[in-house]
Amino acid sequence: MRALVKPGPGPGLELTEVPEPLCGPNDVKVRVLRAGLCGTDLHIRAWDPWAEATLAPPLVVGHEFYGEVVQVGEDVPAGSVSVGDRVSGEGHIVCGHCRNCRAGRRHLCINTIGIGVNRDGAFADYIVIPASNAYVQPPSVDPDLGAIFDPFGNATHTALQWPMVGEDVLITGAGPIGVIATAIARHAGARHIVVTDLSDVRLDLARGAGADLVVNTGRQSIRDAQAELGMREGFDIALEMSGAPRAVEELIDNMNHGGRVAMLGLPPAAYAINWGKVITHMLTIRGIYGREMYESWYAMGAMLQTSPTLTDAVKSVITHRVPAAQWSDAFDIAQSGQCGKVVMNWED
Numbered sequence: 189m190r191a192l193v194k195p196g197p198g199p200g201l202e203l204t205e206v207p208e209p210l211c212g213p214n215d216v217k218v219r220v221l222r223a224g225l226c227g228t229d230l231h232i233r234a235w236d237p238w239a240e241a242t243l244a245p246p247l248v249v250g251h252e253f254y255g256e257v258v259q260v261g262e263d264v265p266a267g268s269v270s271v272g273d274r275v276s277g278e279g280h281i282v283c284g285h286c287r288n289c290r291a292g293r294r295h296l297c298i299n300t301i302g303i304g305v306n307r308d309g310a311f312a313d314y315i316v317i318p319a320s321n322a323y324v325q326p327p328s329v330d331p332d333l334g335a336i337f338d339p340f341g342n343a344t345h346t347a348l349q350w351p352m353v354g355e356d357v358l359i360t361g362a363g364p365i366g367v368i369a370t371a372i373a374r375h376a377g378a379r380h381i382v383v384t385d386l387s388d389v390r391l392d393l394a395r396g397a398g399a400d401l402v403v404n405t406g407r408q409s410i411r412d413a414q415a416e417l418g419m420r421e422g423f424d425i426a427l428e429m430s431g432a433p434r435a436v437e438e439l440i441d442n443m444n445h446g447g448r449v450a451m452l453g454l455p456p457a458a459y460a461i462n463w464g465k466v467i468t469h470m471l472t473i474r475g476i477y478g479r480e481m482y483e484s485w486y487a488m489g490a491m492l493q494t495s496p497t498l499t500d501a502v503k504s505v506i507t508h509r510v511p512a513a514q515w516s517d518a519f520d521i522a523q524s525g526q527c528g529k530v531v532m533n534w535e536d
Contacts, residue, residue, distance in 0.1 A: 221333035224252030249310030254334030341479030361430030371501035374398030
């Protein structure tokens with residue numbers, strides 16, 4: 189089968205032929221139809237310090253996908269997933285026996301293994317995953333949308349940390365997850381939504397997804413945005429999606445007393461935080477990683493079923509659809525930052 193592989197240490201990837209993966213007794217084998225590009229995949233191609241410290245190539249990369257089940261292991265409970273089902277994949281495989289797993293907090297598993305990072309991934313004609321990691325989609329789900337349930341889940345997990353009805357919300361970072369979080373905040377009843385970034389292309393996507401005001405922080409400050417909206421106090425909720433130290437600094441400076449901050453964006457290195465302001469303003473800061481398994485998935489499905497507006501807004505983040513054979517072009521588009529989500533079509 190075709191697969192996009194990190195053949196060994198060093199920059200680059202290779203589209204090549206590899207053996208089809210074998211389906212174990214508790215697994216499902218999925219024919220990949222669509223796959224989304226993530227920042228993680230860009231780090232792997234570049235072979236940056238994180239990739240060098242994390243990966244053990246050779247490895248099939250990719251973890252965002254949607255496809256059709258073609259084989260089900262003999263020990264998979266009847267009725268949970270069947271041949272012919274269309275599924276999205278949860279990219280974190282958990283151990284099932286650590287304290288958090290046994291308590292039902294699987295997203296906090298200390299032994300988590302990442303698809304496309306610690307084991308072969310989804311940029312291939314076929315992938316094998318535990319049956320419990322396959323989320324069966326209704327037939328009506330658009331394949332492109334099904335391929336981005338991973339980042340959709342990140343946005344859902346982050347945005348729904350606290351009730352948003354009537355709240356003023358700041359979102360720093362208008363990458364695909366930030367844009368989807370904008371749509372969720374609007375769906376969840378936020379009053380004002382302000383989104384920041386340095387890319388006007390991405391800010392336009394955020395505006396289309398429901399932002400009241402977008403701020404290119406290279407030209408305007410968040411404080412100016414508050415004045416434009418008539419906000420006399422700071423933001424009640426902030427979603428940090430950029431991983432940029434300057435964005436975090438400005439975010440903290442513009443929070444209301446008692447404000448709540450959910451942080452998803454991963455920084456490239458450690459940075460200083462004004463802890464004095466965090467303490468005196470009584471801010472709550474919560475780190476977010478991945479999706480809440482599987483509550484985020486149920487929330488995503490329910491929101492899409494009840495809101496065509498949200499569905500359209502989430503789909504709008506997909507700006508480029510590229511045949512898998514042109515994977516290098518797909519990576520270059522994603523690397524440019526002048527885009528939303530890039531989805532590769534593995535049927536072409």
